[in-house]
Amino acid sequence: MWYHTPPWGWGVGDSGASWPYGRPRTVEEDWRASLPSEPGRVYGAAHDLLEDSYLIQSVTLNQAFALCAEKRYETARQCTLTFAQLFDRLAEVLLGAIQVMEEHGRHFGTLPNVHPLDPANFRGPAAQQVARLDNLLGRNLFNARSRFFHKLSALEDALTEVRQQFCSIAGEVVGGEEQSLETTCSSLEVLDYDLNTCMQETLVVLKSFFCALPAEEVAVFREKLLKRMRSLSGHRR
Secondary structure: OOOOOOOOOOOOOOOOOOOOOOOOOOHHHHHHOOOOHHHHHHHHHHHHHHHHHHHHHHHHHHHHHHHHHOOOHHHHHHHHHHHHHHHHHHHHHHHHHHHHHHHHHHHHOOOOOOOOOOHHHOOOHHHHHHHHHHHHHHOOOOOHHHHHHHHHHHHHHHHHHHHHHHHHHHHHHHHOOHHHHHHHHHHHHHHHHHHHHHHHHHHHHHHHHHHHOOHHHHHHHHHHHHHHOHHHHHOOO
8 A cells, every 4th residue: 555645744743843933834834844832732643643543444455455365255355344444434534624624714714824636646536536626726716715715625525525436335345246355445445545645635734724723722723623533532642
């Protein structure tokens, strides 16, 4: 499984170089920037939670491939069904994080730096089409508010497309023939890739959101995030 990350490198929680003159001016600067202690802890915990969830999910799918290669189809089927549960759970958490940023941004006017989606970072046709439209509009929208909310809307649309296709393919795991399981897993791998892209994009937007978030809004945003990412409360960083 190819695990892809933003081209400018990692930007985790309270690591990186702090900015000397107010908030960073670009997404790349946001990603490398150091956050103050409390938002740094919250972002770091969210980052680790999502990364850990995807890693477990990806390992599970790889195991299903390995079992298919050994023609242990019934065990591979069970492994794929476990992957399906993990996939849907991660997609739901990502949608929650996106919706929290959207709700908070509309209420408080917090507007982070954003890049439009790149269709080259997706493999499924439906997700690529969503990214293509966001890329086209994102490069022609000069209003920061419009760019931010359109990016969130595009991420929601991409996740919705991925989940709908996933539900259709996952149904074949239960009722399909054993010999077709390997082909089904290959289709799931494409959706797994696109879900990973959505996760990485969400993490980048979330980091920029914390960079733009005023100190007096941190506690309110944290509580909203905890309601949509419940396991975050027990995830320490």
